[in-house]
Amino acid sequence: MALKPAGGKYEGVWINKLKNGDISYYINYRDENGKPVKVQVGKKTIASDFSARDAYAKLIEVKYKLQHDQEPTIKGGRTSKIKLDDLWQEFFIYAKANKKSWTIDEQNYNKHIKPAFGNKAVKNLKSLEFEKFKSDLVDKGLKAQTVKHQLTLIRTIINYAIKHDILKNFTNPLSNGKVKMPDIDNKRLAYLTKDEAKEILAILQSTHTLTYHLTVLLLFTGARFSEITGASAQKNKAGEAIPLKWSDVNLNNKTIFFKKTKNGNECHIAMNDTLVETIQYLYDNKVNDNVITNSVGGIILRMPDYFMSAVESVIGGNKIKDSKNKITAHSLRHTHASWLAEAGLDILQIKEQLGHKNIEMTMRYAHLIPNIRHEATRELSL
Template sequence: NYKRVVRRVPTLELAKEIEIKIKSELISGEYFDRKQKRKEDMLMNDFFYNIYLPHAKQDKKTWADDESAFRIWVSPIIAKNPLSEVSQMDIEKIKKFMADNNKSPRTIQKTLTILKHVFNVAIDFGYLAKDNPVRKVKLPKPNNMRIRFLTVDEANKFLDLAKQKDNTLYEMCVLSLYCGLRFGEIANLHYSDIDLENERLYIRNPKNQTARVVYMPEIIKEIMAQKKSANKDSTNDSLLYLNKAGKKYDEIIRKKFNAIVNQLGLNNGISDPRQKVVFHTLRHTFASWLAIQGTPIYTIKELMGHKSLAMTERYAHLIPDIKKEAINSLTKNRLLP
């Protein structure tokens, strides 16, 4: 991992003097100290664009998000700071800069998380010999908990319109509403994930990286049976839903979804993003309906594919109060005197 460095000097005597000096500095450690100082003196902007970004392009699918966040929010504050001189106070200035520009807590959190990763790379690559300056900065906690869910009447009207306009959109909406699937999970479904005999769908690469089994109600089973019957030539590795270009569905479905939302006026007069109906509202509606009918919170957690129960507890307030019912049942069964 060492690189040979060749320097030309005018005389042999000077070359020997330089050799003696370098050997002396190697023994004392001064040579490496000076080399490390040169690394740490690299300006933040230079490190990001010359070292970090080329590495991120090979290692991260979201490298463009990193570049955008750095250019817009980080660079104006610390672009000309040497790596070693970026402090916790500088990171606080970035937070304030973003807050003053009305950026949401979620956007600030995401930007600082990216910046924290940039400094971790600097440490790993030997460009920084101190603690990560982002580590002790308190990240804002966004409250992006979705509140709105559809009523049965709203859901039925939406599905009726979706079926009239685009059958693929209709099927995707039904999968989210009655199985609680995320859009990405639906777009990644393969024919091999359908198990009609056991009435199951296999979600192999979900957002939280933990595969799970989804049980198909009758409406989903019928859709899956029709798809398998109509696409007998498709291999098990084929995606269930392909666009006209033969590729995975993307934003076009969301645009069609939003068009129906607008037609029904579901977001009229609503400014709070948590109250707006988006595709993910269907998954939220699935969990909300389960809670309303008294499904145990742990069962909802498993069906939603949540990693922790804390993520599912947002639905607990919708579950009917069963405490009184539990006491009454004890009396009814004469377990109390």
Template sequence: MAVQKWMKTKFPGVRYREHHTRMHGRQKDRYYTITYKLNGKTKTEAIGWASEGVKPADVSDQLNQLKRNHREKTGYKTLAEKRELAMAAERKVQDDQRLAQKRKMTLADVWEQQYFPQAQNNKAEKSWKREESLFRIWIAPLLGEVVFSEIGVKDLEKLKAVMAKKGASLRSIEYALAVVRQMFNVMISYDLHKGDNPVSRVKKPKEDNRRTRFLTKDEAEKLLESAKERNVVLHRMMLLSLYTGLRAGEILKLTWEDVDFANKMLSIRDTKSGKNRHVYMTKLLFSELKLQQDVRCDSDERLVFIGRFGGPMNEVSRLFKELVDDLGLNEDIEDSRQRVVFHTLRHTFASWLVQRGTPLYTVAALMGHSTIAMTERYAHLAPDGLRQAVAVLED
């Protein structure tokens, strides 16, 4: 195939060549270019085909505009630069449209499209279900239709006030604010929100939600005796919490590899505080775990406590609540911090130690507390020790 020659037009700097087969009406299709000088060098740029609507006069107008820009030192210097500027302008229009759309997104839109899907992927089921409940019951009815980017401190204070008026606990109010705060954090991390996080400017409600109830020796004995009669596995789990301070989750994850009968010691791994620790068995606990080992001697299961149908247990038996109710330990008690739950056994362990003069730092180590401040709630249980400390000044 012969190479097509470039042909001149009556417009200076405008050339074309004809396609050897492609037609435009009765004539062969023509492809137009322009040639001009830029910074002392000859530059050629393609324009397009006649069949696409390109006309020599229009091409000449574009060339003349370029030359004017060169002389006046304004605007684009090449057609490629012109196209880049046009594309940038188009991108800006699209970005502005997207930004405007983002600004119109309501809190409910952000929840459904951005926040909740990632929460389900990244959080424990218990956590995202709790957040979903808070959003559905409290946040959405009040702020769901508010434009997300316009939510401010005033809206969040209103949320606090409404929840408090309707009887929500301070913990629930604080949790609801935390959900909104995390929604803003996610949008900021996705570059979908350019402002600050308004929750950071809201004074968060505070209350001491820590449980304070612990069992007397008589209450503990009755509860253990009742459990032993009904369910020996639950009884042993209760002994572990009462005499080592283990959390329910730590008991459920305990394996036989963690049980050191030779040294009467348990190794607690992957704890809530992130620090492994060791606890020690009483004679009673030692003997009960030996019995538990005998029960499971024919099983390949590594866990000390397994479910009825094999495999791990997901939670402590609901029988515990029945035992507590049968003994009337929660009768007429409205304050949740004073109600007996399985975690009360752990508090009882710490409380009994402090009452018998065990130093707080020792109790903190046995409990696996990350800071001594968490253990200081038990300090008031050792008044004699405090009194004796001051008494040394008498000498």
């Protein structure tokens, strides 16, 4: 222990700077019998902003009680006043090293969360404050998904602090449904007709080869963009992205295998002639183990702008439509499933094709499946 006086106006306060950066505070006084006493009264840590001033206040309190024949009560520290900004700084270090979306987290925190809660003591925050925060964001015109992102980020930050003992003896006010998340209906309704798809592919084939083949892959496998390119937070045990590999493609029986991910089950997809042509072209021009890459052999992080330009050429005004009715890269997956439904594939087969984990995700396509129930009913006879 290397105690030394705090100095200045805090006479009687001693400090001990620890190797981990924490600072222990002690007070030095004489008890009712005149015996010297030196006792720890608090510690400055990442979870507590205890200071020399707080220790000195404790010393004054102890001396006052001794002068008035009262027994002094020495408590180690005071109620933690760690602020949400403090937790954010710790979480941000983790996010930059582990999350591809850390820049989005940073933007959301600085724009929406910091002004509302950044300087507030976390342990004083109540669920009702977050309900009001949610209402304020809605009143400002933010979409439900954006509001949910803010609440989810706050909950994640606090959970991170609890998990790593930065916050102790504290229950997250956003956990266990205490704050109702906004209802989000983001199910896309738009999908391409076969004629529209033909036109879009024809434009891409003549303007940008990479985008053409990526569109073919997405359209005729029904896979997620991340499952094809690896551009997502989905990683393997080594922390690497998981794009579609050539080891997942079987050119002999014309099938592609998609591994199980956190978002979906594994599945095998049969290749039609158009997809076989694309696979063969990509195989003949491969530069590494990934089925499709950008021009320098890296992962494709987002759908090239050529795609949206082609869509706009075929479907005028697409870019200004609401999110439900706008054709995007993800609409290719929706298109694939819709075509299968219109062809009469039953809902369980569509679920298997898309790798959905539960049937509820697939039921959005049920209305497209030809309904033979009424026809069968009319044919009933004795």
